[in-house]
Amino acid sequence: MSNPKKRAKAFAGRDQDRSIGDPLPMALLTGLMLLVCAAPLPAQLPATAPRSVESDTLRLRSTDLPALVQRNNPAARSARFEMALSDGDVTTARLRPNPELEVMADVLPLGGGETHPNSRQYGIQLAFPIERGNKRGLRTEVATRAQTLSEQRARDVFRQQMLDVQLAWTELLASQAEERIASATLDNYDQLVTVSRARRDARQISEAELARITVERGRAAVALDTQRGETADARATLARLLGIAAIVVPIDTLAPMPIPDSSAAAPTADPTRAEVLESEALRARADLLAARQSVEVAQSDQRLQHAMGKPDVSLAVEYSMQQYIPLYGASVRVPLPRHNRNQGERQKATVRVAQARDDVERIEREVRVELRRALAIVRARTAALSRFGSTDDGILARALAARTAAEFAYRNGATSLVELLDAERSYDDIRRAHVDAIADVNRSLIHLHFVAGFTLETRP
Numbered sequence: 001m002s003n004p005k006k007r008a009k010a011f012a013g014r015d016q017d018r019s020i021g022d023p024l025p026m027a028l029l030t031g032l033m034l035l036v037c038a039a040p041l042p043a044q045l046p047a048t049a050p051r052s053v054e055s056d057t058l059r060l061r062s063t064d065l066p067a068l069v070q071r072n073n074p075a076a077r078s079a080r081f082e083m084a085l086s087d088g089d090v091t092t093a094r095l096r097p098n099p100e101l102e103v104m105a106d107v108l109p110l111g112g113g114e115t116h117p118n119s120r121q122y123g124i125q126l127a128f129p130i131e132r133g134n135k136r137g138l139r140t141e142v143a144t145r146a147q148t149l150s151e152q153r154a155r156d157v158f159r160q161q162m163l164d165v166q167l168a169w170t171e172l173l174a175s176q177a178e179e180r181i182a183s184a185t186l187d188n189y190d191q192l193v194t195v196s197r198a199r200r201d202a203r204q205i206s207e208a209e210l211a212r213i214t215v216e217r218g219r220a221a222v223a224l225d226t227q228r229g230e231t232a233d234a235r236a237t238l239a240r241l242l243g244i245a246a247i248v249v250p251i252d253t254l255a256p257m258p259i260p261d262s263s264a265a266a267p268t269a270d271p272t273r274a275e276v277l278e279s280e281a282l283r284a285r286a287d288l289l290a291a292r293q294s295v296e297v298a299q300s301d302q303r304l305q306h307a308m309g310k311p312d313v314s315l316a317v318e319y320s321m322q323q324y325i326p327l328y329g330a331s332v333r334v335p336l337p338r339h340n341r342n343q344g345e346r347q348k349a350t351v352r353v354a355q356a357r358d359d360v361e362r363i364e365r366e367v368r369v370e371l372r373r374a375l376a377i378v379r380a381r382t383a384a385l386s387r388f389g390s391t392d393d394g395i396l397a398r399a400l401a402a403r404t405a406a407e408f409a410y411r412n413g414a415t416s417l418v419e420l421l422d423a424e425r426s427y428d429d430i431r432r433a434h435v436d437a438i439a440d441v442n443r444s445l446i447h448l449h450f451v452a453g454f455t456l457e458t459r460p
Helices: 004-021 026-038 062-072 074-093 135-201 207-242 271-284 286-308 343-386 395-411 417-452
Strands: 057-060 100-106 121-130 247-250 313-322 325-333
Touching (some): 057 062, 062 207, 135 395, 271 343, 286 343, 343 417
Antiparallel strands (some): 100 121
């Protein structure tokens, strides 16, 4: 039998020889194995398939927009940070001034000289600043009202961002509707090209007429590609406003937003209802509420600046040692307001109050003017949309009937290619005009409710 000690030594030498030739040291390999063994196993293995395009899309309805704006819109998020900053201002305003500690030592043996022990003096002083004029209360009042002001401004930011998002939403729906029209037009031209080739082969039309319808088909293809680009741009604009990176796919389709008969925007509405809408806007519009809150902040700051003209008092107690004799004392420090009584800040505070009041009057005038203008635009665009009529009667129905008749006549050789193309272009233009009219009505309603002080959810 071999000696166990010799066998162990031989194994050790063999392992040592192998480790010299390895590209990685044994210690590093051992550490890597430990890391692999210690790593927790995932609950589910990740999918190895590539990420699909559908995972980068987000299907939305108009009712989903407010929550996304509130959560992801950059301007809305910035407004929430401003609100958090105002909370810190309130905390700072409520703080009292810090006491001051002073330690004194006189006649010390500096520079190598000697002094008599009885000539050395030591002392300590503790001072307590006392604010006069209720400065702390006025600071807190200014900060609290400024906090309310930041909340009003945040609401106005949300209102403005919702306006941009709803307009971008309407733009995307309109672009998709026009893309569908362009696609249908291209399909119709494909059918006409097929019919024209059959008629050319039957020597019913010339090669020139076939070339002309082929050119029109090419123009329709270019129009479709262009419209697809505009739709992609509208998607990107909406995604940027929503603060998301996904491709937005609306579930809704473009349709006129409903106008209740009792609304001030209805074409036959009573003018007194417009006055009610104006009264509501003057009462609850966010930017107007913020302007009125600015007046209160300026008035509070004016009172604070007047209080800042009163000097603060500092009370101090002190203890000192002179010639080994303890001494106690108290002192009062009062600045003399001989020159500086905060006159400049008081003047500026008075100007800020007048400026804030002027802003309120200006916004109130703008509300009245913008509201009358928005009502007039809604009524005019609603009347224009009504001229298109329904699918059975109106401009759309007549244009469709004319195109259908022209196609039937062309297929049977009863009309020329020029008349057919005129009917096709007329129907295509009217359909696009109808989409524009619907989008214009929706935009005007969105702007009307923005001017009135609240956002209107775009309904399909």
